[in-house]
Amino acid sequence: xxxxxxxxxxxxxxxxxxxxxxxxxxxxxxxxxxxxxxxxxxxxxxxxxxxxxxxxxxxxxxxxxxxxxxxxxxxxxxxxxxxxxxxxxxxxxxxxxxxxxxxxxxxxxxxxxxxxxxxxxxxxxxxxxxxxxxxxxxxxxxxxxxxxxxxxxxxxxxxxxxxxxxxxxxxxxxxxxxxxxxxxxxxxxxxxxxxxxxxxxxxxxxxxxxxxxxxxxxxxxxxxxxxxxxxxxxxxxxxxxxxxxxxxxxxxxxxxxxxxxxxxxxxxxxxxxxxxxxxxxxxxxxxxxxxxxxxxxxxxxxxxxxxxxxxxxxxxxxxxxxxxxxxxxxxxxxxxxxxxxxxxxxxxxxxxxxxxxxxxxxxxxxxxxxxxxxxxxxxxxxxxxxxxxxxx
Amino acid sequence: xxxxxxxxxxxxxxxxxxxxxxxxxxxxxxxxxxxxxxxxxxxxxxxxxxxxxxxxxxxxxxxxxxxxxxxxxxxxxxxxxxxxxxxxxxxxxxxxxxxxxxxxxxxxxxxxxxxxxxxxxxxxxxxxxxxxxxxxxxxxxxxxxxxxxxxxxxxxxxxxxxxxxxxxxxxxxxxxxxxxxxxxxxxxxxxxxxxxxxxxxxxxxxxxxxxxxxxxxxxxxxxxxxxxxxxxxxxxxxxxxxxxxxxxxxxxxxxxxxxxxxx
Numbered sequence: 001x002x003x004x005x006x007x008x009x010x011x012x013x014x015x016x017x018x019x020x021x022x023x024x025x026x027x028x029x030x031x032x033x034x035x036x037x038x039x040x041x042x043x044x045x046x047x048x049x050x051x052x053x054x055x056x057x058x059x060x061x062x063x064x065x066x067x068x069x070x071x072x073x074x075x076x077x078x079x080x081x082x083x084x085x086x087x088x089x090x091x092x093x094x095x096x097x098x099x100x101x102x103x104x105x106x107x108x109x110x111x112x113x114x115x116x117x118x119x120x121x122x123x124x125x126x127x128x129x130x131x132x133x134x135x136x137x138x139x140x141x142x143x144x145x146x147x148x149x150x151x152x153x154x155x156x157x158x159x160x161x162x163x164x165x166x167x168x169x170x171x172x173x174x175x176x177x178x179x180x181x182x183x184x185x186x187x188x189x190x191x192x193x194x195x196x197x198x199x200x201x202x203x204x205x206x207x208x209x210x211x212x213x214x215x216x217x218x219x220x221x222x223x224x225x226x227x228x229x230x231x232x233x234x235x236x237x238x239x240x241x242x243x244x245x246x247x248x249x250x251x252x253x254x255x256x257x258x259x260x261x262x263x264x265x266x267x268x269x270x271x272x273x274x275x276x277x278x279x280x281x282x283x284x285x286x287x288x289x290x291x292x293x294x295x296x297x298x299x300x301x302x303x304x305x306x307x308x309x310x311x312x313x314x315x316x317x318x319x320x321x322x323x324x325x326x327x328x329x330x331x332x333x334x335x336x337x338x339x340x341x342x343x344x345x346x347x348x349x350x351x352x353x354x355x356x357x358x359x360x361x362x363x364x365x366x367x368x369x370x371x372x373x374x375x376x377x378x379x380x381x382x383x384x385x386x387x388x389x390x391x392x
Numbered sequence: 393x394x395x396x397x398x399x400x401x402x403x404x405x406x407x408x409x410x411x412x413x414x415x416x417x418x419x420x421x422x423x424x425x426x427x428x429x430x431x432x433x434x435x436x437x438x439x440x441x442x443x444x445x446x447x448x449x450x451x452x453x454x455x456x457x458x459x460x461x462x463x464x465x466x467x468x469x470x471x472x473x474x475x476x477x478x479x480x481x482x483x484x485x486x487x488x489x490x491x492x493x494x495x496x497x498x499x500x501x502x503x504x505x506x507x508x509x510x511x512x513x514x515x516x517x518x519x520x521x522x523x524x525x526x527x528x529x530x531x532x533x534x535x536x537x538x539x540x541x542x543x544x545x546x547x548x549x550x551x552x553x554x555x556x557x558x559x560x561x562x563x564x565x566x567x568x569x570x571x572x573x574x575x576x577x578x579x580x581x582x583x584x585x586x587x588x589x590x591x592x593x594x595x596x597x598x599x600x601x602x603x604x605x606x607x608x609x610x611x612x613x614x615x616x617x618x619x620x621x622x623x624x625x626x627x628x629x630x631x632x633x634x635x636x637x638x639x640x641x642x643x644x645x646x647x648x649x650x651x652x653x654x655x
Contacts (some may be wrong), residue, residue: 007525017494017521019451021571023553131394163457169448176450181572183548184595186551278494281448293469293470 003317008197008293011320013313016196021180030198032103032257037205038307042098042113049094050209054084055126056091058210060217061166065344069362076226077347077377078242082269087350088210089120089191089240095206096189105187111175113168113234114304114352115147116193116379122156123264132156135290137174146385156291165298168308172282182186192235193312195384196283200312207241214374215245222245222372228253228363231376232355236315238378241249243324253325255363256315257355260328268300272311273319273326279310302331302387303351305379325372327362329355335363336392338381350379351387394538395515396563397528399438400598400619410564410620411436411652414491416443416459418468420635428631433486435611436652441518441622442477444470444492446548451493451520453575455625459632468524470496470505474512487562489516489542496520497522497530506533516540516563524560530561542566545591545599547583555594562617564598565591566618569605576626577605585617595649608654624652634638 008014008030014027014133036042058079080088100108110129112118118134125132134151138160141148164170179188192352193207213228226377231239231247231362233256246252261269266279269275273286274297277286281296299309316376318324328339334351337358342348349357356375363373381388393401403410413432417425429440445460445468452529464592470492477488490509497505498517509517517539522530534541540563545554548571558565567588569579579601588599601614602622614621630647634640 015526016523019520019568020523020553020557021546021548021568022522023546024548024550027553093556163454164448164461173448173450174578175572177453180451181576183571278500279492279497279566280558281520282450285498285526288495290495290499294496295464340505 003183003314004197004201008201010314010317012116012278013286014197014200016283017280017285018196019180019185021183025183026196026198028103031246032099033198033202036099044096046098050091050163052273053096054090054210057213058082059088060214060221065343066180066341070360072367072370073360074370074372075360076218076372076374077337078210078374079377080210080238080376081349081353081380083122084374085120087116087120088207088241089117090123091241092191092203092237093106093189096202097128097130100189101128101185103187105185105347107133107182107186108189109133109135109175109186110189111168111169111171112191113307114383115140115151116305117146118156118158118385119147119150121189122151122154125156127155127391133178134158135171135264136155136176136310137161138260139163139166140162142167144304144383146371155303160191169296171348192237193240193314194235194282194284194286194310200284203237204240204244204314207237207246210238210241210376211243211245214242217338218374225249225252225373227371228255230255230257230356230359230373232257232306232352233273233311233315234352235257240312240314240377242376243255243318247323253347254318254323257358258326258328258387259303259355260330261300262332264328267297269328270299270306271308271328273315274328281310283312286316287311302334303355305350305352306355325348327359329338329358329363333358338388347377348381349377350381351384353378394491394540395485396439396540399487400564403438408614409618409655410438410598410600411414411441411655412436412441412620412622413648414441414443414622414624415477415631416445416456416463416628417473418463418466419459419628419631420462421466422468422472424479424640426476427641429486430484431552431641432486432648435451435645435649437486438620439487439489441489441491441624442473444490444496446496448491449493451573453625455574455575455628459628470472470500472506477512477514483647486504487515488513489518489540490514491518494519494522502530503533506530506537506539510539514539516542518566520540520544525558533563534603544568545587547571547587551590551592558595558597560592561597564600567599567601567618569601570603572603574603578605579610581613581636584614588617605611606649609650611654621655
């Protein structure tokens with residue numbers, strides 16, 4: 001079965017839940033994307049920028065000391081943290097900016113939580129000389145002040161969003177409002193595999209380079225496929241990027257790690273797949289943290305990039321169909337994961353990626369014999385040093 | 393025929409247009425909502441839209457966002473709003489449509505929502521983030537219950553999509569006057585007239601214009617080209633302005649009277 005279907009559905013999930021004003025634009029975008037997906041010139045251009053500008057391919061690094069410590073696991077790290085701007089986000093922004101240029105759009109808008117997607121968007125806008133407006137919750141503007149500086153340095157206008165909870169979901173609401181208002185000249189560059197069709201598909205297609213490379217690399221190094229592939233899941237773009245190329249390799253276990261925040265027994269977490277119910281937010285039907293009246297609940301995670309009450313619809317489908325397993329790691333466990341990798345391997349992961357790293361210890365206890373695992377190290381921890389300093 | 397259909401039939405028979413007033417239910421509280429609806433009927437409103445507040449109102453500007461937030465803080469829920477409609481029905485037969493986002497409806501259950509809304513005396517439902525393509529289940533239940541499903545046309549709607557939306561709509565068609573959120577800048581009637589003429593060729597269903605309409609002059613100008621005019625943010629702003637005042641209902645319905653008389 002090829003997913004999504006014509007209307008952008010992954011089983012019961014996905015689709016297009018947007019105001020009528022945006023429908024035509026989404027249909028145009030869908031058509032444009034279907035065109036570029038088959039266009040050799042586009043593929044060549046995209047590959048050029050991924051290699052020459054972003055720094056692909058990224059290494060698949062055997063973490064020997066970590067593997068020794070974990071005993072039952074042979075751990076490979078897919079080093080997305082080594083990319084330009086410090087995270088996997090730039091794969092997607094490069095792809096979408098090329099689409100926006102072909103559509104003749106002159107103004108780019110984006111939402112951002114931790115600021116990584118905002119930085120990656122500001123980066124490609126500077127690269128191509130396009131106007132860039134980034135919506136960021138007022139709370140996040142405070143929490144991630146350095147990323148605001150980075151975006152402004154590259155010429156982006158950062159607009160603090162004061163409505164609602166003043167975090168990522170409100171930034172996304174505000175970006176959608178801007179888009180509805182400036183629909184003719186504006187391109188909305190969504191940062192994750194969520195939003196209305198064709199965004200979840202498009203972002204997956206631009207991020208799947210992670211999994212395609214990792215699959216080839218592991219076959220060279222191990223002469224076989226891995227037993228496990230691990231990635232953190234907020235909206236789920238790095239996870240979908242590494243999972244999707246392994247979808248048909250049924251013996252490869254895919255595990256997505258959500259943010260359990262203060263714990264899944266509390267209300268302060270971001271585990272939409274582990275604890276949410278089916279719902280509709282920001283243009284798509286997926287799993288959602290919501291109350292008894294269908295009002296969206298506030299998410300929490302120490303990792304701002306995971307601090308979102310929804311998740312991409314294809315992950316909801318992977319969960320429902322059993323193709324992937326979703327687990328959760330608390331704030332404290334993630335910090336321990338970050339410290340462990342820093343000490344044992346000399347690599348400081350982003351707090352988001354630290355969730356996947358932290359789960360390795362649990363997985364190590366679960367498995368029998370010695371298993372091979374690839375972890376998507378989606379970003380580096382430089383941006384989190386202030387948060388970590390406050391904790392240490 | 394439900395109350396919305398009957399209202400347009402009655403208005404058309406005498407060559408009149410509909411004035412439609414929107415308020416966010418539960419702002420400042422549901423007792424006031426009840427009083428406002430009854431007062432609006434006396435002030436000349438033909439149809440009332442009650443906003444069911446949602447935590448993430450993407451299609452709304454700052455005024456209705458703030459009203460939704462206040463209402464949720466007060467503890468307003470869909471069930472409580474339906475109870476309020478039931479109370480209104482004891483004293484009034486003004487057509488009532490609920491306007492909300494899809495998640496509160498989906499979470500409640502499409503079928504249960506249609507049944508309970510109908511039972512409470514609701515006549516139609518307007519859901520800005522639910523395009524026709526995703527609405528087939530809700531439409532099926534609504535059609536069986538004679539609950540109107542009001543769909544949108546926008547300045548960006550293509551002729552192909554216009555057919556789809558016009559066919560699926562019952563009650564009336566909601567024409568969004570500007571690309572933007574509720575309470576946006578003023579509208580340009582000449583551009584709207586062109587789009588409405590195109591829609592008219594496809595169907596004789598009533599077409600009402602909303603978004604960005606705030607003054608009696610605008611209401612008057614748009615009534616000339618549409619079957620009805622919808623005012624929301626401007627009325628919600630009046631409610632906000634008179635919050636806490638004893639004569640809130642009188643003040644706001646005086647404003648509604650000015651608007652409805654401009655039709």
